[in-house]
Amino acid sequence: MPKDPTNHKGGQRNLHIKVKTAKGRKASSTRWLQRQLNDPYVQRAHQEGFRSRAAYKIEEIDDKYKLITPTSTIIDLGAAPGGWLQIAKKRAPKGTIIGLDLLEIEPIDGVTTLQCDFTSDEGYAMLKDAIGDKKADLVISDMAPSSCGHAATDHLRIMAMCEMAFDFAKETLKPGGHFVAKVLQGGAEAQLLGQMKQQFSTVKHMKPHSSRKESSETYVVAMSLK
Numbered sequence: 257m258p259k260d261p262t263n264h265k266g267g268q269r270n271l272h273i274k275v276k277t278a279k280g281r282k283a284s285s286t287r288w289l290q291r292q293l294n295d296p297y298v299q300r301a302h303q304e305g306f307r308s309r310a311a312y313k314i315e316e317i318d319d320k321y322k323l324i325t326p327t328s329t330i331i332d333l334g335a336a337p338g339g340w341l342q343i344a345k346k347r348a349p350k351g352t353i354i355g356l357d358l359l360e361i362e363p364i365d366g367v368t369t370l371q372c373d374f375t376s377d378e379g380y381a382m383l384k385d386a387i388g389d390k391k392a393d394l395v396i397s398d399m400a401p402s403s404c405g406h407a408a409t410d411h412l413r414i415m416a417m418c419e420m421a422f423d424f425a426k427e428t429l430k431p432g433g434h435f436v437a438k439v440l441q442g443g444a445e446a447q448l449l450g451q452m453k454q455q456f457s458t459v460k461h462m463k464p465h466s467s468r469k470e471s472s473e474t475y476v477v478a479m480s481l482k
């Protein structure tokens with residue numbers, strides 16, 4: 257039996273679906289559709305009721321580093337459509353979970369969601385307001401600015417976002433808390449990485465199996481805020 261490439265424990269693999277070109281549809285859209293339909297993580301997310309294939313990325317990161325406990329307070333930055341929030345809620349059923357995004361997030365039972373721009377003063381204030389006096393156990397950020405197509409500019413923009421999320425994590429986390437953020441291949445920039453290593457006991461990079469090989473994204477996992 258062919259192995260299921262998403263669970264590494266064996267199982268049936270689905271058949272390859274070929275998408276025909278259609279009048280009015282761009283070749284790039286046909287390629288995207290074909291990739292989506294044949295992506296085993298998209299299929300698995302659909303079957304298991306997750307809103308995005310991204311859910312498996314935080315699941316893999318947490319399986320490896322054990323960041324979430326049943327009572328964790330978790331802040332998810334760039335949370336739409338909500339796959340990471342679903343995993344957070346599943347693994348921290350008695351915890352407090354807050355997710356924020358520029359886009360609207362369909363409600364999830366027991367999860368607070370905010371629609372705002374994390375980089376704006378208003379968005380930041382809304383988030384701080386929702387957290388109140390609480391301190392977080394875990395700040396996770398899958399935020400990515402929309403690509404402008406110029407690799408160097410995209411890199412600067414995603415790193416600026418990671419730096420803002422890091423600043424937020426430093427002031428929001430409890431001592432011993434953890435921070436996970438999307439960065440680009442090559443990892444966090446040396447200077448930012450140096451700052452993280454000063455603030456956290458352990459800093460690792462991880463590219464989950466569920467992150468597409470052709471994507472330059474990877475994740476920085478900073479554990480145990482000093």
Ligand SMILES: C[S@@+](CC[C@H](N)C(=O)[O-])C[C@H]1O[C@@H](n2cnc3c(N)ncnc32)[C@H](O)[C@@H]1O
Binds near residue numbers: 357399
């Ligand atoms: C890859 S998606 C997140 C997927 C999510 N982790 C999940 O599991 O469903 C990245 C998200 O970052 C959000 N984003 C980008 N810039 C943002 C900003 N300035 N403030 C809030 N969210 C932002 C985008 O709207 C997008 O929904």
